[in-house]
Amino acid sequence: MRTKTTTSTKGVLLVVIGLAGCALSPRLDEQFGEAVRTTTAAQTIQSPDASEASAPPARLDGKAANGVVDRYHRSFDQPPAASLGGVGAGGAGFIPR
Numbered sequence: 001m002r003t004k005t006t007t008s009t010k011g012v013l014l015v016v017i018g019l020a021g022c023a024l025s026p027r028l029d030e031q032f033g034e035a036v037r038t039t040t041a042a043q044t045i046q047s048p049d050a051s052e053a054s055a056p057p058a059r060l061d062g063k064a065a066n067g068v069v070d071r072y073h074r075s076f077d078q079p080p081a082a083s084l085g086g087v088g089a090g091g092a093g094f095i096p097r
Helices: 002-022 026-030 034-043 062-074
Strands: none
């Protein structure tokens, strides 16, 4: 008899704990999508007369643009120079014993 009471008490306790988890979700629902709304607002042009700007955006002519792209491609020809300091450079840091 004692085992049956303990089993049903555990079952009721498990159901109560399970239902208590459902009561904690309204806080999440209030803020759902806030990051997306904030990011979208930050990307929106705030000036109403921005479309009436008379000056076109800055541009590169074909020769200058080609030079920029060539320089970018040549930057991968040689490996970067070895670092003289920074992470993994050794020195008076941690010395294992």
